[in-house]
Amino acid sequence: MDKRERLIEIATKLFSERGFENTPLSAVCETANVSKGLISHHFKSKNSLLREIFMKTTKLIVEINKTDKVNQTPQERLLELLESFFSQLEADKLFFQFNLNMMVHPKTREVLNDLIKERSSFILEATKSIFDKLDAKNSLIKSHIFIAELDGIALNYLGIYDDFPLKQIKEHIMKKYINNGN
Amino acid sequence: MDKRERLIEIATKLFSERGFENTPLSAVCETANVSKGLISHHFKSKNSLLREIFMKTTKLIVEINKTDKVNQTPQERLLELLESFFSQLEADKLFFQFNLNMMVHPKTREVLNDLIKERSSFILEATKSIFDKLDAKNSLIKSHIFIAELDGIALNYLGIYDDFPLKQIKEHIMKKYINNGN
Amino acid sequence: MDKRERLIEIATKLFSERGFENTPLSAVCETANVSKGLISHHFKSKNSLLREIFMKTTKLIVEINKTDKVNQTPQERLLELLESFFSQLEADKLFFQFNLNMMVHPKTREVLNDLIKERSSFILEATKSIFDKLDAKNSLIKSHIFIAELDGIALNYLGIYDDFPLKQIKEHIMKKYINNGN
Amino acid sequence: MDKRERLIEIATKLFSERGFENTPLSAVCETANVSKGLISHHFKSKNSLLREIFMKTTKLIVEINKTDKVNQTPQERLLELLESFFSQLEADKLFFQFNLNMMVHPKTREVLNDLIKERSSFILEATKSIFDKLDAKNSLIKSHIFIAELDGIALNYLGIYDDFPLKQIKEHIMKKYINNGN
DNA sequence: CATGAATGAGCTTTCATTCAT
């Protein structure tokens, strides 16, 4: 059992649930049944622990997008992307919670500034490469809107509306993007 | 010069810029050139100050939506709503920053839970009442998507992409909603 | 309605119930429905308010002991004193609570030092004058023990034993002192 | 040098001398030459530190009473008890001061409520078991009076009369209880 | 007399971080 890995996992979970600033390292240690000293032994500081977590999730995102989809049509790729977004959103709320938290909160945004830029460029590029193939016109704008729409759905689903009708919205969105890419 | 009002204003600004938890009351006091004691004299606690601020912004939102638009067609209302959203978003970033912050962060969400529910119900209702008149079919889903889209745009504009092409996106969105209400 | 008098009354009650240090002046003001400024207008400080209260209760004690008992035998006086002690103890717990509090707590003892000395000398004298008449031998010692016994009973009754058998103890004590003054 | 133990010792001393509420933890730390953080490291809160101290003194009291006195007559036990009370009272004023303080002050009584009940039941039982053997009649009442008398003596000696004639009172009390158990 | 805004000192508690073992 790699304690370092366990610390990262637990910290991710707690940061997601309670927020970064509202999660003392002591809480991470207690949950992990590990001494306070150990966390400092493994991570230079709380901030650097956060950065490591964020980089790990970025890697995940990159990998999902890199899997060979050479043979797919852009329509298929869009379809798959939406499918995976909606199923992930339901299955792993904490993952989205965490990323929203980190992007929005000024403190964490400062700590993660470069990493956020890096990740969001990647996502924009990946999305744009799809829309480019669909219809090069306005592909940047369409990509931005596409991303914003999904982010907004995640935000409203996770943080605002208890009775957010995710399934119906998924259908609606899928229909919209599958037929005309708009 | 009403110091209470000034404290609210300054706190709003600082909470928006730095986040709630990352803004000590001492920072508010220093900025307001006021003793630490005074803030406790006027507000029972930091949380209650936050609640007061949030309620104030809710009132603003409600009022904007209440202004007599009896004679407007739903199309006109939608147009106006989008116009005001995009111009506000540019003019008063802090206002959106604040609201995003408070919705996303677990700690503030806990403190504001009831107020958030209340406000978001109102916004959903107000939006739905427009879509109802446009085309009753799926009006709830469309409202949710509409709100999510705008939230997502705010989120990406304010927090993620430095070079977010707001103007073009505005045009795109306006076109989309004005022509077919989709 | 003399507000000054009401403030004293309410302060006495609250100081008795919660203790001096644990009772903010703001609590006194709220209970009295009076502004914070007023209490400072009437009393130089919290300490001086305390001193005034203590002096008032001393006056009461002195008066009770001064009422003409010229014609009474020492036995009758002792009887009456015990009777009044036990009935008071039951009827006005707060009065005893207050006095115990003030005597025991280091902070209040410091503030009231001179007044405590004054009052306790008086009580000792008054008691000794009775025992002197009963049997001059060891009257000082007997007085001290008598006072200590009553104080101890108050302490145990009010502060320690929920089921303190006050009535039976009263009988026991009365019998002891009435028959032989021991 | 166990700092935790030292903190308890010093806190006991200061709480006794100045009272619980009148002793900031900072005073304990300064006296112990220790940082403010350390006290929180060892004790969950100021209240829990107080509880720990109180429990420790209860243990002491229990142990004193538990030492094998199987062979003693009740008269001998009473004698010993009084001897130890009076010598302790002179030797360790702070110990009594502390206990009186904690029993009388409303705030500390609230914090220690259960522990006070527990301890005072024990003391009553221990005392009653002696009086039972002396003369079962009225043993409960006699025990209560016995305890009250000693408490009252401590109270008057420590807190009220500077010139309390402890030695003579001791003699008087000893004579009273040794001859007839009254 | 009466109010309540305003001050400032001081309190308990939290917490990231350091360091000897």
Added chain:
DNA sequence: GATGAATGAAAGCTCATTCAT
């Protein structure tokens, strides 16, 4: 690798007191 004692800064909050009105 691992522990936990120890530090010190900073936070929110309480409260007696002052003062202009």
